[in-house]
Amino acid sequence: MWKWWNRLSIFLIIAVAAGAIYAVWPNEPDRYLPSFIPWPSGQGLPGKILGIGLPCHTAHTSASNPAADCKGMTLGLDLQGGSRVVLQAVVPANSKLTPADITDGIKANKQIIESRINPLGVSESQVQVSGSDRLIVEAPGITAQQLQDLTRPAVLMFCEGLQQGGQSGAGAALAVVPDGSKVYYEPGTCQPNVDAKGAVALKDAAGNIAKNPDGTIQRVTPTYTTAYNTENVVWTPAKGDLNGAPTIMTGQFLQRNVSVQFDQLGQPQLIFNMTKDGQKVFGSLTRRIGGQTNGLPLATFLDGEPIRGADGRVIAPRVQSEITSTGTTTGLTLADAQRLKTFLNNGAFPIQMKVIEQQTVDATLGDQAVLHSVQAGLIAMLLIMAFMILYYRLPGLLASMALVIYTAVVLAIFKIGLPGSGPVTLTLAGIAAFVLSVGMAVDANILIFERSKEELRNGRSLIPAVNAGFDRAWTSIRDSNVSTLITTAILYWMGNAFASTLIKGFALTLAIGVVISLFSAITVTRSFLRLALATPLARRLWLWTDDKPDYDERTAGALGPAEGADA
């Protein structure tokens, strides 16, 4: 038994185990392990071996570990905290969009969202297309507010005060509603809902058009006055002239080089340049309203809400002269100016989208979940190992060693990733799958050991009994694990169909666990057993079984199992 290839396999197992343990050793072991032992802190080894990127353990840079982008386990949103949204394209009933248009629009939207994520400096965020008309945005470590910014349509519209007759024509008097009444605008625009008598619709608390108890639309008739302010004036889309056609001035007429600068007083201001068409539209627009006495106010609406300044009031400077190439907006906070810049430079979604599902997890909750799951995993492993050692004695001890190696190897695979793919994202469900796979890894050993004990009972000697245990248990182990792999494959497919990273993560983790457990329970345990069988331990039968078989050297190995004798 004690042959050169056996030495080699033991050597390889020890090498793989040592490498795996080194790779997965946490940089804060005191968090998970009893702290009275001064555990060494993991350092990791940044770099590549055979094309596989190796992990390192800490995000902190130091003299000994200069790689700043070192990462630990790749954690999913539920463990790391962060947000996930599913967006669906909104196609108006009478639109002429073809399915191909929608697909292209979704792809463009994806790029826009990605370009909005980049300035946030969020790593490992993901934007993926799901089905024909959906986008899934997953961004770890971002807040609900930032998530809203990622997914907003970003339609910028310039708006002027509504004038007599529901139009924006000549005359300096603007429509004004009583203080406190909230005017309803069509979604994403500053288009009020004006009826034939000139009364404008109001909006309710949820932002929808307000209804009277009898179902009619609540309206208020504005008064027309020159004594307006930016808060009570009724806005309407500002139109300019583009080659003879009245055209609403929107963000699409701005060049994508909006910048934030500071004026002489140190106040931030947003500088934007018009495109060629934009110069015509904005030029004719500002010529018209700037020609009024004292000029008229011009507001900007982003996604149907007026842009407000640091003081909380709508920003609507009076335009007093024609502006063609460059405009400025002042009065914004620096943070808002920066955000607006991001929106304007990346453009609006060509296809409108709505949020159909969203999820936000607080980072502290994820942190707790990691701690608890690791502790649960450790306790589960200790219980299983204690059971195996008490029940199966020496083979149980060897199986426990194989289990530790199994755990280290699987975690190392999660951390480093399989060749050709990135690290496996660990989720709460994934951890559950992993702990379950530990239980299943032990099952293979239980099958083998039970079988070996049976063979011993049937009168075989130790070495043939152990070998028979492995050989005979193999078909059971193979068939049962194949059926589990079939289930994981279907789960993975289902996870894809649901676009559920949770289910996919669970399936992938379980599949990796099952495959590695086959290797550890068969190869690793068998190598250890061969090693033990070659030592004097093999002569102490009490280490191998609690039975007292009629151990007979003469018949040992020669006798087949006496099945059916008692039937």
Next chain:
Amino acid sequence: MLNLVAKRNWFYLLSFLVLLPGAISLMIPPRLKPGIEFTSGTTFSFRYAQPTTSTQVRSELAKLGHPEARVQGAGNNEFLVQTKEIGGSATIPPVGPSLPSERDAIQSALSKLHGGFLDTQGKPTAQFIDFSSVSAAVSQQIGRDAAIAVLLASLGITLYITYSFSNVPNSMRYGVSAIVALLHDVLLVVGVFSILGKVLNIQVDTFFITGLLTVVGFSVHDSIVVFDRVRENVSRGLIRNFPDAVNHSLLQTMGRSFNTTLTLLFAILALLLLGGGSIRDFLLVLLVGVSTGAYSSIFIASMFLVTWQQGDIPRAWRRLTGRAARPRPSETAPAE
């Protein structure tokens, strides 16, 4: 020797009695309490720094137009709230100080339950821990896809077993028997959750379906271990009597079944007691499923195989329809 196979009809009766309450509960609507993934709505967790009762939270939510909100205390002044769909980022605030979304309105109202947003040390008095919201559009497909997944898994496993057992007679019967045990386990888990839904308001979600599919895998896993032994005993031909061969195989694999189930239960219980959290219900599915999976592999899958091989069902049918029953072909111990 203990003859379990001869008592198979008693085990059927036992399973019937165990399955009955769940089956009755499944017949009474609502069969299962659907989670928000299946209906639409919002769930969020909320943590207070100060002692707060769920009644306070509930009345605060009612004032905000959510009298339907279900508030559940989770200990440590944490509350799990479920409501109709709340506009989170659906209502988009503009740049600058803005009108709050419904989510913000709820957050600020709940925060002000104890005065201000911040306590005297400047720490927030309350905060959202997690927030998730689903609109109806997503939810309809999930149930259908899950059913397809269970069917596909069953089909795939039956085909695999039929192929793998092709060296014994009637190999298809092994596959079908494993599926019968599987359906037994699925029915038990779904029935238990139907009852739990009615009694404790536990809902079924994507995790539940994931758990159920895992149970499917385990159930077949256990059945295969027993069947593999039956295959070995039958193909050796040392025991000619099929029921005896099955009984012998059961006794031989009993130790393994018991020990494996025990180790799996260790793992699940450790997760349940320590980890828990959002996967609590998922672990509960596994706890029930792993236990019944071990039971059904011995007392349903194997027994059904014998029942089929012995032609019990046609015989019972003939007895019911009044024709004379033929004696059983090869059973040594008479069953009831």
